[in-house]
Amino acid sequence: MADVTGRILALLTTLQSGRSFTGEELAARLDVSPRTLRRDVERLRGYGYPVSTRPGPGGHYRLVAGSAVPPLVFDDDEATATLLALAAMATGGSAEGGTVEEAATRAYGKVDQYLPARLRHRAARLRESLESTTPPGPGTAAGNLAVLADAVRDRRIVAFDYRGRTGRASSRRVEPHRQVHHRSRWYLLAWDTGRGDWRVFRTDRVDGLRTTHDVYAPRPLPADTAAEYLRRGLDKERTRVVLTVAAPAAAVADAFAEHDAEVGALTGERSRVAVMVDTWQWLLTPLAFLDAEVTVQEPEGVRAALEGFAGRLAGKAPVVRQRS
Amino acid sequence: MADVTGRILALLTTLQSGRSFTGEELAARLDVSPRTLRRDVERLRGYGYPVSTRPGPGGHYRLVAGSAVPPLVFDDDEATATLLALAAMATGGSAEGGTVEEAATRAYGKVDQYLPARLRHRAARLRESLESTTPPGPGTAAGNLAVLADAVRDRRIVAFDYRGRTGRASSRRVEPHRQVHHRSRWYLLAWDTGRGDWRVFRTDRVDGLRTTHDVYAPRPLPADTAAEYLRRGLDKERTRVVLTVAAPAAAVADAFAEHDAEVGALTGERSRVAVMVDTWQWLLTPLAFLDAEVTVQEPEGVRAALEGFAGRLAGKAPVVRQRS
DNA sequence: GAAATCACGGCCGGATTCCGGCCACATCTG
DNA sequence: CAGATGTGGCCGGAATCCGGCCGTGATTTC
Numbered sequence: 001m002a003d004v005t006g007r008i009l010a011l012l013t014t015l016q017s018g019r020s021f022t023g024e025e026l027a028a029r030l031d032v033s034p035r036t037l038r039r040d041v042e043r044l045r046g047y048g049y050p051v052s053t054r055p056g057p058g059g060h061y062r063l064v065a066g067s068a069v070p071p072l073v074f075d076d077d078e079a080t081a082t083l084l085a086l087a088a089m090a091t092g093g094s095a096e097g098g099t100v101e102e103a104a105t106r107a108y109g110k111v112d113q114y115l116p117a118r119l120r121h122r123a124a125r126l127r128e129s130l131e132s133t134t135p136p137g138p139g140t141a142a143g144n145l146a147v148l149a150d151a152v153r154d155r156r157i158v159a160f161d162y163r164g165r166t167g168r169a170s171s172r173r174v175e176p177h178r179q180v181h182h183r184s185r186w187y188l189l190a191w192d193t194g195r196g197d198w199r200v201f202r203t204d205r206v207d208g209l210r211t212t213h214d215v216y217a218p219r220p221l222p223a224d225t226a227a228e229y230l231r232r233g234l235d236k237e238r239t240r241v242v243l244t245v246a247a248p249a250a251a252v253a254d255a256f257a258e259h260d261a262e263v264g265a266l267t268g269e270r271s272r273v274a275v276m277v278d279t280w281q282w283l284l285t286p287l288a289f290l291d292a293e294v295t296v297q298e299p300e301g302v303r304a305a306l307e308g309f310a311g312r313l314a315g316k317a318p319v320v321r322q323r324s
Numbered sequence: 325m326a327d328v329t330g331r332i333l334a335l336l337t338t339l340q341s342g343r344s345f346t347g348e349e350l351a352a353r354l355d356v357s358p359r360t361l362r363r364d365v366e367r368l369r370g371y372g373y374p375v376s377t378r379p380g381p382g383g384h385y386r387l388v389a390g391s392a393v394p395p396l397v398f399d400d401d402e403a404t405a406t407l408l409a410l411a412a413m414a415t416g417g418s419a420e421g422g423t424v425e426e427a428a429t430r431a432y433g434k435v436d437q438y439l440p441a442r443l444r445h446r447a448a449r450l451r452e453s454l455e456s457t458t459p460p461g462p463g464t465a466a467g468n469l470a471v472l473a474d475a476v477r478d479r480r481i482v483a484f485d486y487r488g489r490t491g492r493a494s495s496r497r498v499e500p501h502r503q504v505h506h507r508s509r510w511y512l513l514a515w516d517t518g519r520g521d522w523r524v525f526r527t528d529r530v531d532g533l534r535t536t537h538d539v540y541a542p543r544p545l546p547a548d549t550a551a552e553y554l555r556r557g558l559d560k561e562r563t564r565v566v567l568t569v570a571a572p573a574a575a576v577a578d579a580f581a582e583h584d585a586e587v588g589a590l591t592g593e594r595s596r597v598a599v600m601v602d603t604w605q606w607l608l609t610p611l612a613f614l615d616a617e618v619t620v621q622e623p624e625g626v627r628a629a630l631e632g633f634a635g636r637l638a639g640k641a642p643v644v645r646q647r648s
Numbered sequence: 649g650a651a652a653t654c655a656c657g658g659c660c661g662g663a664t665t666c667c668g669g670c671c672a673c674a675t676c677t678g
Numbered sequence: 679c680a681g682a683t684g685t686g687g688c689c690g691g692a693a694t695c696c697g698g699c700c701g702t703g704a705t706t707t708c
Contacts, residue, residue, distance in 0.1 A: 004665090004666075032667080032668090033667070033668050033669080034668095035667075035668060035669070035670090036666080036667060036668070039666085039667085054675085054676075055674070055675040055676055056675055056676025056677055057676070057677045057678075058676085058677070059675085059676075059677095
């Protein structure tokens with residue numbers, strides 16, 4: 001009968017009724033000694049459940065649903081949005097502990113607790129009907145985000161080791177400016193004191209982060225907003241490709257939805273799109289879905305590559321004829 | 325670290341997310357050996373929680389949807405993650421009413437307000453240091469997701485107008501099965517009663533959604549999970565395309581690694597590949613990476629499509645010259 | 649049909665936890 | 679003040695747990 005977990009679950013169920021119970025009563029119910037019951041209550045608190053007690057005659061144990069955090073007065077849409085937001089953030093999470101993605105995954109299954117009874121039911125249904133794909137990726141340490149946030153606030157220089165794309169590690173001392181959440185990744189926009197320039201770091205590639213005692217002077221941002229700076233692709237290594245496409249802006253935006261693209265309308269039927277890609281090959285699928293005339297404005301290399309590819313594709317295709 | 329109860333609670337939380345996990349993944353998450361994980365699952369079942377499993381590649385553990393779990397409580401990281409998630413979703417959102425973005429904004433305010441003081445500071449600083457680039461995209465109506473969730477639960481047939489990729493609208497009556505979040509979009513996996521087959525709909529392209537009074541009989545899923553079905557792209561009739569490529573078989577196999585392809589060598593430098601694709605557009609990225617001469621053996625339609633696309637790509641490309 | 653993947657569960661020995669009992673103490677009610 | 683009731687330290691014996699090992703069986707992939 002030494003099944004702690006079972007007892008805790010039973011205790012939780014019992015206390016959930018809202019009634020209050022004396023220690024003796026609970027002990028009898030769980031069939032353990034009062035001493036063990038006390039320990040169980042202690043454990044429950046350890047897991048974060050607020051159990052209120054009162055000594056003296058008429059004393060009791062009671063589970064206080066949301067005394068620390070009162071049930072939120074969400075409306076339906078807000079509850080829905082919360083679940084969706086968590087699901088979106090959970091996507092891309094890793095199995096490692098301590099990441100925000102993982103925390104979001106956990107929170108996803110728990111929001112009920114904080115909703116008023118009326119919505120609890122609804123949230124549970126919503127969650128049941130939803131599924132989320134979770135491509136395994138590097139997770140972002142929740143701790144790092146918090147540390148960086150503090151450093152940004154206090155204008156403290158931070159130091160860390162950074163693993164570049166190639167895997168080469170380097171030591172950095174930077175003035176953290178903003179953190180940007182972009183396409184389910186976290187980035188830090190900072191002034192790299194060693195390189196004397198602005199740099200964008202992927203937070204999940206930061207190691208051994210520590211805040212120094214050195215305070216830095218505010219510095220004007222290289223762009224209007226940090227997000228814009230990031231989007232503009234000052235984050236090196238990727239290529240910015242500008243295209244003109246004979247299709248409406250909406251259609252183009254849709255085709256490039258999975259990419260990092262800015263779309264602008266030229267006329268109703270022509271659009272201009274600036275997209276960041278690792279290599280030109282990735283342009284093809286969205287372009288093919290548009291299946292419209294395309295002109296590469298820049299860079300030269302991509303234009304040449306696409307021309308060459310088009311030639312190989314078109315040049316040989318007509319040669320073989322075959323039924324079936 | 326031998327805290328069975330804590331692990332069981334954590335395990336419930338994890339499985340509650342609705343995803344499925346491999347044993348190894350869960351073991352890593354809980355920081356125990358796989359053997360212990362198996363024991364934990366066994367315990368879970370002992371307490372009445374239905375955990376479904378499957379052996380073999382792609383095996384998993386999953387909590388059967390809809391099972392009641394004890395009330396679970398947020399920890400600090402989870403609360404923080406919730407705020408971050410809401411902030412990320414709120415950003416870039418339109419001011420229009422009824423969208424999830426707008427609801428997320430409201431929800432953020434409320435959660436923040438009720439957070440314990442210690443977390444409020446942390447959250448406030450985090451938010452200050454953050455920016456988000458959620459693309460403005462078409463706002464998903466929060467209402468639709470909730471209505472669909474209820475319909476899924478009640479097995480009610482729903483009707484709506486669907487704007488296809490081409491913009492053509494069609495009227496649908498479907499049996500909603502699950503909603504899947506994939507790459508920051510929401511999809512509905514449903515049985516289309518009109519077409520007599522499974523279909524995947526993008527929730528943001530659904531208009532005039534209404535629940536009917538007709539109840540449908542459960543139908544076996546075409547895949548293990550809705551997310552998997554979506555990922556596998558079984559939603560369309562796939563086409564078998566046979567190509568001849570001027571590249572070694574190994575290189576070809578590598579390029580098509582993500583696809584469902586059979587590769588055979590013709591000579592050392594030429595290969596033949598038979599690949600199953602949803603639409604011809606998906607052929608382009610692997611072909612571009614090979615960047616070799618290609619001949620479409622069959623079907624005729626794909627050859628014509630590729631030729632046409634190549635023409636549009638090559639035909640217009642040389643027009644503009646520009647340095648920079 | 650062979651190979652790889654993955655869940656399953658028995659067994660073992662050593663480490664850890666748990667339990668009940670006992671006790672001094674704090675609190676609250678009447 | 680007296681009695682009821684919650685609190686938590688300590689102790690020693692008992693029960694549980696854990697990781698590792700290994701053979702089994704289901705299932706998918708090639």
